[in-house]
Amino acid sequence: MKAKETVDALGALAHDTRLEAFRLLVQKGPDGLPAGMIAEKLGIPPSSLTFHLQQLAHAGLVTQRRVSRQLFYAADFAAMNGLVAYLTENCCGGETACGPVCEPVKIAIKSQPKRRSA
Amino acid sequence: MKAKETVDALGALAHDTRLEAFRLLVQKGPDGLPAGMIAEKLGIPPSSLTFHLQQLAHAGLVTQRRVSRQLFYAADFAAMNGLVAYLTENCCGGETACGPVCEPVKIAIKSQPKRRSA
DNA sequence: AACGCAATTCGATATTTCTTGAAATATCGT
DNA sequence: ACGATATTTCAAGAAATATCGAATTGCGTT
Numbered sequence: 001m002k003a004k005e006t007v008d009a010l011g012a013l014a015h016d017t018r019l020e021a022f023r024l025l026v027q028k029g030p031d032g033l034p035a036g037m038i039a040e041k042l043g044i045p046p047s048s049l050t051f052h053l054q055q056l057a058h059a060g061l062v063t064q065r066r067v068s069r070q071l072f073y074a075a076d077f078a079a080m081n082g083l084v085a086y087l088t089e090n091c092c093g094g095e096t097a098c099g100p101v102c103e104p105v106k107i108a109i110k111s112q113p114k115r116r117s118a
Numbered sequence: 119m120k121a122k123e124t125v126d127a128l129g130a131l132a133h134d135t136r137l138e139a140f141r142l143l144v145q146k147g148p149d150g151l152p153a154g155m156i157a158e159k160l161g162i163p164p165s166s167l168t169f170h171l172q173q174l175a176h177a178g179l180v181t182q183r184r185v186s187r188q189l190f191y192a193a194d195f196a197a198m199n200g201l202v203a204y205l206t207e208n209c210c211g212g213e214t215a216c217g218p219v220c221e222p223v224k225i226a227i228k229s230q231p232k233r234r235s236a
Numbered sequence: 237a238a239c240g241c242a243a244t245t246c247g248a249t250a251t252t253t254c255t256t257g258a259a260a261t262a263t264c265g266t
Numbered sequence: 267a268c269g270a271t272a273t274t275t276c277a278a279g280a281a282a283t284a285t286c287g288a289a290t291t292g293c294g295t296t
Contacts, residue, residue: 071243
């Protein structure tokens, strides 16, 4: 049943608004942001935002925690990494003769100086 | 316009049949597989397969090459890695104080012994 | 308890995506 | 050129997803 979860996660990310929201949260780190601030940054009405955050949450890509009146959302980094792992699993059949095509791109670059190019 | 391309790629992968097809191709390596064989393995009619492969191709995730009467499809590993990079870009704002949450999972495991568990 | 603020649920509409048979195109062998 | 094989294109109905205003719930303050 891993495939189904993965499809959910990919589908959750496959949308302008949600991708933007998710990336915002990835860049914000474990503390996350309150829904209202996300809605404001994305320029969409609250009810629309809720709809999209729920898809991300249902897919396990973001977590939710209440702080007083606000609901903070944060990226779930383990889920994100799990998703990536699933996509690339057993690349080239695990053959060592595969060449450099399976080489990872060093995802998630905390040790590097800021780079915004990709 | 990088966001739009990413949404396309994620959308292309966010479907049962297409995810299965893509993973099949990832595991098959650079040589890929002819359309007919993919359709057979997935158990779907040819016209349906074409529809899905086109989405993957349009998103740049697979390439196409003709060999006699057959059309071979293969995963585009650079595109896949670019997608992952975009998702995780500037994780935690690039702060070194972020902790282990941005740590990559060592995607693409070509040095492991064969495992077919998924 | 009453008020205000933050966010969600509901509902109805609009839009997009999926599916697959039938017909068309491309390539090969004879 | 003809027939067979491999795959794509077309069309249109079916299914899933997106949008957002109005009403509602949860929480804190007075």
